[in-house]
Amino acid sequence: MMNKKIVFATNNRHKLDEIRAILGDSYTIVSMNEIGCCEDIPETADTLEGNALLKARHIKTHYGYDCFADDTGLEVNALNNAPGVYSARYAGKAKDPKANMRKALKEMENQPDRSARFRTVIALITGEKEYFFEGIVEGKLLEEARGNAGFGYDPIFVPEGYTETFAEMGGEVKNEISHRAKAVKQLKRFLDTDFTL
Numbered sequence: 467m468m469n470k471k472i473v474f475a476t477n478n479r480h481k482l483d484e485i486r487a488i489l490g491d492s493y494t495i496v497s498m499n500e501i502g503c504c505e506d507i508p509e510t511a512d513t514l515e516g517n518a519l520l521k522a523r524h525i526k527t528h529y530g531y532d533c534f535a536d537d538t539g540l541e542v543n544a545l546n547n548a549p550g551v552y553s554a555r556y557a558g559k560a561k562d563p564k565a566n567m568r569k570a571l572k573e574m575e576n577q578p579d580r581s582a583r584f585r586t587v588i589a590l591i592t593g594e595k596e597y598f599f600e601g602i603v604e605g606k607l608l609e610e611a612r613g614n615a616g617f618g619y620d621p622i623f624v625p626e627g628y629t630e631t632f633a634e635m636g637g638e639v640k641n642e643i644s645h646r647a648k649a650v651k652q653l654k655r656f657l658d659t660d661f662t663l
């Protein structure tokens with residue numbers, strides 16, 4: 467079978483590796499750098515869907531390629547789903563993950579409902595058509611950080627059915643069960659079955 471090529475609207479090494487591992491050999495994932503796009507596309511929408519679509523549309527409009535883009539947020543029930551789409555900038559423009567975690571823990575002080583989820587949305591544009599794929603992991607927030615692996619809010623999030631945080635279980639287990647992995651698997655199923663690139 468012919469190898470299918472598709473642009474992933476990111477220059478994040480970690481995401482590229484993860485997605486290439488999940489999609490396997492039948493797809494060539496092309497990064498933004500590889501199509502000559504080194505910009506930081508502004509994420510100005512107020513939903514994950516909106517930001518994912520904004521990034522994918524930017525590539526489609528300015529570079530002409532079919533492509534997909536993702537956006538992820540931590541949604542905390544007791545905080546009305548904050549930080550959500552603002553997860554990266556929760557504690558300010560510096561996008562400091564430690565400061566973000568400290569803020570989340572502070573906002574959740576003495577809060578008995580610790581339930582939260584990570585949600586990833588992928589927007590795919592092919593020709594004139596736009597599609598969305600979603601991956602969710604339910605879990606709870608701890609009262610203090612545990613573990614050193616991973617990134618972002620990983621040290622304070624324990625996924626449902628586990629006792630370790632994402633930062634304690636390490637990448638191999640996390641990447642099997644994560645929100646991003648689930649969204650990418652949805653995308654893969656679509657590309658494998660419903661769609662000819």
Ligand code: IMP
Pocket residue numbers: 536537538539540553554555563566584616617618619620632644
């Ligand atoms: P992005 O959309 O993947 O860039 O993610 C936005 C923000 O959500 C990141 O800056 C992190 O703070 C947080 N985030 C996304 N994915 C994860 C994850 O897998 N673990 C922990 N935090 C994450």
